[in-house]
Amino acid sequence: MVSLARDEAEWAPAGTPLAVVRATSPAEVRSVVAACYRHRVPVVARGAGTGLSGGANAVDGRIVLALDRMDRVVEIDPLERIAVVEPGVLKDDLRAAAAKQGLWYPPDPASAPWSTIGGNVATNAGGLCCVKYGVTRDYVLGLQMVTGTGELVRLGRRTAKGVAGYDLTGLVIGSEGTLGIVTEVTVRLRALPPPAITVAGYFSSVVDAGRAVAASAAAGLTPAALELVDRHCLAAVDDWKNMGLSIEADVVLLARFDEPGTAGDAAAERMVACFEGAGATYAVRSTDEEEAEALFAARRLAYPALERLGAVLTEDVCVPTAQVPEMLARIERSARKHAITIANIAHAGDGNLHPLLITDHGDDDARRRAQSAFDDIVADALALGGTVTGEHGVGLLKKPGLRAELSSAVLDLHRGVKRALDPRGILNPGKVIRAGPLDRAAVIARSTSRDAGRGDAAPAGSVNVRAPWRRRRGW
Amino acid sequence: MVSLARDEAEWAPAGTPLAVVRATSPAEVRSVVAACYRHRVPVVARGAGTGLSGGANAVDGRIVLALDRMDRVVEIDPLERIAVVEPGVLKDDLRAAAAKQGLWYPPDPASAPWSTIGGNVATNAGGLCCVKYGVTRDYVLGLQMVTGTGELVRLGRRTAKGVAGYDLTGLVIGSEGTLGIVTEVTVRLRALPPPAITVAGYFSSVVDAGRAVAASAAAGLTPAALELVDRHCLAAVDDWKNMGLSIEADVVLLARFDEPGTAGDAAAERMVACFEGAGATYAVRSTDEEEAEALFAARRLAYPALERLGAVLTEDVCVPTAQVPEMLARIERSARKHAITIANIAHAGDGNLHPLLITDHGDDDARRRAQSAFDDIVADALALGGTVTGEHGVGLLKKPGLRAELSSAVLDLHRGVKRALDPRGILNPGKVIRAGPLDRAAVIARSTSRDAGRGDAAPAGSVNVRAPWRRRRGW
Numbered sequence: 026m027v028s029l030a031r032d033e034a035e036w037a038p039a040g041t042p043l044a045v046v047r048a049t050s051p052a053e054v055r056s057v058v059a060a061c062y063r064h065r066v067p068v069v070a071r072g073a074g075t076g077l078s079g080g081a082n083a084v085d086g087r088i089v090l091a092l093d094r095m096d097r098v099v100e101i102d103p104l105e106r107i108a109v110v111e112p113g114v115l116k117d118d119l120r121a122a123a124a125k126q127g128l129w130y131p132p133d134p135a136s137a138p139w140s141t142i143g144g145n146v147a148t149n150a151g152g153l154c155c156v157k158y159g160v161t162r163d164y165v166l167g168l169q170m171v172t173g174t175g176e177l178v179r180l181g182r183r184t185a186k187g188v189a190g191y192d193l194t195g196l197v198i199g200s201e202g203t204l205g206i207v208t209e210v211t212v213r214l215r216a217l218p219p220p221a222i223t224v225a226g227y228f229s230s231v232v233d234a235g236r237a238v239a240a241s242a243a244a245g246l247t248p249a250a251l252e253l254v255d256r257h258c259l260a261a262v263d264d265w266k267n268m269g270l271s272i273e274a275d276v277v278l279l280a281r282f283d284e285p286g287t288a289g290d291a292a293a294e295r296m297v298a299c300f301e302g303a304g305a306t307y308a309v310r311s312t313d314e315e316e317a318e319a320l321f322a323a324r325r326l327a328y329p330a331l332e333r334l335g336a337v338l339t340e341d342v343c344v345p346t347a348q349v350p351e352m353l354a355r356i357e358r359s360a361r362k363h364a365i366t367i368a369n370i371a372h373a374g375d376g377n378l379h380p381l382l383i384t385d386h387g388d389d390d391a392r393r394r395a396q397s398a399f400d401d402i403v404a405d406a407l408a409l410g411g412t413v414t415g416e417h418g419v420g421l422l423k424k425p426g427l428r429a430e431l432s433s434a435v436l437d438l439h440r441g442v443k444r445a446l447d448p449r450g451i452l453n454p455g456k457v458i459r460a461g462p463l464d465r466a467a468v469i470a471r472s473t474s475r476d477a478g479r480g481d482a483a484p485a486g487s488v489n490v491r492a493p494w495r496r497r498r499g500w
Numbered sequence: 501m502v503s504l505a506r507d508e509a510e511w512a513p514a515g516t517p518l519a520v521v522r523a524t525s526p527a528e529v530r531s532v533v534a535a536c537y538r539h540r541v542p543v544v545a546r547g548a549g550t551g552l553s554g555g556a557n558a559v560d561g562r563i564v565l566a567l568d569r570m571d572r573v574v575e576i577d578p579l580e581r582i583a584v585v586e587p588g589v590l591k592d593d594l595r596a597a598a599a600k601q602g603l604w605y606p607p608d609p610a611s612a613p614w615s616t617i618g619g620n621v622a623t624n625a626g627g628l629c630c631v632k633y634g635v636t637r638d639y640v641l642g643l644q645m646v647t648g649t650g651e652l653v654r655l656g657r658r659t660a661k662g663v664a665g666y667d668l669t670g671l672v673i674g675s676e677g678t679l680g681i682v683t684e685v686t687v688r689l690r691a692l693p694p695p696a697i698t699v700a701g702y703f704s705s706v707v708d709a710g711r712a713v714a715a716s717a718a719a720g721l722t723p724a725a726l727e728l729v730d731r732h733c734l735a736a737v738d739d740w741k742n743m744g745l746s747i748e749a750d751v752v753l754l755a756r757f758d759e760p761g762t763a764g765d766a767a768a769e770r771m772v773a774c775f776e777g778a779g780a781t782y783a784v785r786s787t788d789e790e791e792a793e794a795l796f797a798a799r800r801l802a803y804p805a806l807e808r809l810g811a812v813l814t815e816d817v818c819v820p821t822a823q824v825p826e827m828l829a830r831i832e833r834s835a836r837k838h839a840i841t842i843a844n845i846a847h848a849g850d851g852n853l854h855p856l857l858i859t860d861h862g863d864d865d866a867r868r869r870a871q872s873a874f875d876d877i878v879a880d881a882l883a884l885g886g887t888v889t890g891e892h893g894v895g896l897l898k899k900p901g902l903r904a905e906l907s908s909a910v911l912d913l914h915r916g917v918k919r920a921l922d923p924r925g926i927l928n929p930g931k932v933i934r935a936g937p938l939d940r941a942a943v944i945a946r947s948t949s950r951d952a953g954r955g956d957a958a959p960a961g962s963v964n965v966r967a968p969w970r971r972r973r974g975w
Contacts, residue, residue, distance in 0.1 A: 103718075104821060105822065106717070149663045149667075155660075156660065159638075160661060162670070172913065176909045179907070179910070180910065182887050183820060184886055184887050184890070185631065185818065185821070185850040185852070186626055186635060186847075186852050187818055187887040187890055188893050188894070189894065189905050190902055190905075190910070190933070191675055191914055191917055192624075192667075192670050192671055192674055193671075196666055196917075198667065199667055204666070216720050243578075247691060284760055285761065285762075286763050287760075288760035288761050343659040343661050345659055346579060346580055347580065376661075377660070412661075412662040412664045414663050414664050415661040415662055416661055417663070430664050431665055432654070435653050435654070435665070435668070438653070438668055438920070439665055439666055439668070441919075441921065441923075442666055444916075444920065445917050445920040446916065448916075457666075
């Protein structure tokens with residue numbers, strides 16, 4: 026039961042649901058939501074629970090609606106290049122089903138082996154290849170979903186193009202279960218890309234690596250992935266998997282190019298030059314696909330490897346590419362200032378950084394310092410023209426950040442949209458934004474009694490209400 | 501004044517505005533909308549007026565807000581690959597400004613030399629290259645706009661990724677001025693693609709050409725454009741420009757490939773094979789870039805060339821690619837059945853067809869027959885799993901089609917969203933969907949007195965209310 030009450034954002038509070046329903050059909054989802062609507066009972070939808078912002082965390086005494094058993098690949102149409110899937114299909118299962126037809130579903134969050142398409146839609150998941158191929162929203166053509174009033178509707182289309190009405194499909198994508206509960210997803214697929222060429226660069230400082238990222242953008246390169254992994258991650262993966270990575274570098278940049286023919290070779294050569302120009306201690310085009318795969322595997326293992334070391338608070342800021350070096354420098358300063366270990370993995374080519382703040386389990390003082398560092402990082406990202414969340418979503422952890430990023434007029438637009446699609450506020454209340462009376466009453470953490478009834482207040486323990494960037498914006 | 505009262509959908513009714521304001525700054529736009537909000541006066545925004553659905557047509561006695569003088573390219577950032585432009589910037593002017601930095605803004609409606617970015621955003625404009633490169637929504641990162649309550653807000657971001665809150669940017673794109681008035685647009689740019697290779701196929705029937713399109717999709721080809729031009733268009737362009745095209749073919753398919761290096765050559769060869777396999781009388785990879793440009797120029801000239809022949813009612817249905825041959829066959833049947841000339845240009849690779857129904861000016865009987873054919877085409881597109889509008893928008897001409905395509909529950913969601921963003925219903929009332937009291941009162945055509953007050957009724961003369969597809973859906 027506990028595993029269905031929360032996601033992987035271990036710092037975000039979670040309540041105890043009254044009941045968990047594991048739906049097996051759209052009709053069942055509709056029945057549950059219709060009953061919740063009648064009785065004004067909130068409902069929290071969830072997929073695999075791999076989220077990192079607390080978006081799927083349960084609310085005390087309410088319904089959790091798990092969609093993991095709706096896991097059928099309904100259709101792959103190789104001619105139209107579309108797939109129709111139920112929300113509980115694992116991301117990598119869709120990828121495998123498409124690959125059998127020579128097709129490819131590009132979005133690739135690092136959670137791809139475990140996360141569901143429904144969860145990917147709820148958060149507009151990104152991943153490694155978005156720097157060239159875009160995010161979930163770029164691939165979803167249509168949705169079937171249950172509305173906040175318990176009606177089963179179809180949004181979007183199956184055709185390549187279409188402008189019949191407002192883009193409600195795109196609106197629901199990334200809304201974290203607060204505007205509708207998705208029961209079927211129609212995605213566009215691409216032809217499988219050519220085999221990729223990997224370029225690795227080893228750097229002695231994270232800021233040098235950031236400069237290499239900015240240099241590659243200035244050179245006009247479009248890698249299919251451009252990932253950064255720092256020494257903390259390399260060491261944690263080594264400790265766990267004994268791969269010997271951390272001996273060779275403090276920071277690794279991994280780039281991939283999948284242009285066909287000689288164009289990929291040329292791009293790889295130019296990337297090597299960018300790495301070297303930015304001060305790489307070693308930069309090379311991989312000639313060994315197995316070695317290249319191992320490097321990307323290490324990248325994907327970084328998060329679980331760090332989780333073995335303590336409680337991990339995951340950041341997800343995204344800044345303009347030119348600001349990557351400065352943002353990385355500021356993260357290092359925050360780590361020193363607050364005496365906290367901050368590891369960095371990053372979709373560096375997108376400017377989407379994942380500083381990971383690690384504390385010993387049970388060390389309350391370290392936790393407070395980590396929270397202060399988290400607040401500093403959010404403030405720095407906004408100051409550099411960035412956003413508080415690149416791909417993980419707002420959930421619970423980034424609610425104060427969202428209020429700092431958006432103007433009050435834009436927050437009002439959000440509330441209006443929320444009320445339009447969920448008039449009784451039963452869909453995942455307390456997440457993303459407060460919009461209705463049920464949000465006010467949503468008790469999310471058993472330990473937050475002092476915050477209960479405070480409405481839009483941050484969940485206890487998740488965000489320091491005296492954070493400097495909140496003061497700056499007049500909070 | 502007349503030219504500012506309507507767009508190019510000559511069959512859509514237009515009223516006479518009380519006043520036209522040609523704004524020169526976001527502050528002026530805000531002042532106008534705030535005044536309209538206070539006094540509950542509708543306001544119709546417009547760019548260059550190249551729309552084809554009547555979306556920018558004036559309403560009797562209300563304000564037209566022209567944005568064509570806000571035509572500044574504010575910024576091109578080659579490192580972040582973004583451009584910031586005012587809404588009145590011409591599409592081709594943005595393209596030219598980007599090209600100076602080696603960058604490219606892909607969406608390319610055939611109106612690109614005359615249409616504005618603001619209008620492109622309002623309709624989510626597509627064009628020739630979307631089959632590979634997507635539509636306007638795929639490129640817009642952020643917007644500045646004036647809301648229905650007269651507030652100036654920023655939506656979206658400048659970063660590559662971001663999920664902070666609902667995708668209101670995407671929601672406003674394609675909303676045809678009914679959810680906000682855009683005052684600045686931030687778009688992402690791409691690196692300029694390599695020079696394209698053109699493949700031309702000549703066919704003796706439009707259905708054979710449709711089969712070639714389906715065959716190329718089945719072969720897994722991803723052309724950067726795949727356009728169809730039929731004999732009516734070829735003859736009209738010949739009449740006008742004397743290019744000698746119609747002597748050689750009944751239907752031409754034009755494909756472009758811009759893969760780098762030899763990959764483009766290989767794709768072009770495979771496309772020639774697809775054309776020949778589907779019965780092309782002649783299929784060739786162009787070796788002469790000037791000749792290839794002339795063929796695409798003819799494609800772009802087709803619409804204005806046909807306008808010289810009579811009143812043109814433009815269709816914009818989009819069907820699954822596999823249904824392109826069947827849809828083209830049904831269009832031919834409709835032409836015969838209603839004794840109407842229907843020319844076809846199509847973004848065939850997207851399944852986005854533009855049958856053009858041509859009647860003599862002043863021939864009321866032909867006009868009625870054309871209207872019946874228009875209704876049949878819409879019904880056929882829906883029956884084949886398509887949408888009533890691929891890229892032109894709903895405006896006035898496709899309002900009945902929208903009601904046929906969307907369920908009443910989804911239409912209710914639209915109305916809720918409209919009311920959330922435009923609570924007094926002052927933004928372009930009477931277009932897309934009826935949502936508020938001002939829509940009911942919106943007198944769009946001076947000649948529609950018998951329809952005034954009927955609320956969501958079709959504008960007089962634009963759609964036959966006895967259309968068979970309306971009956972089938974319970975209208």
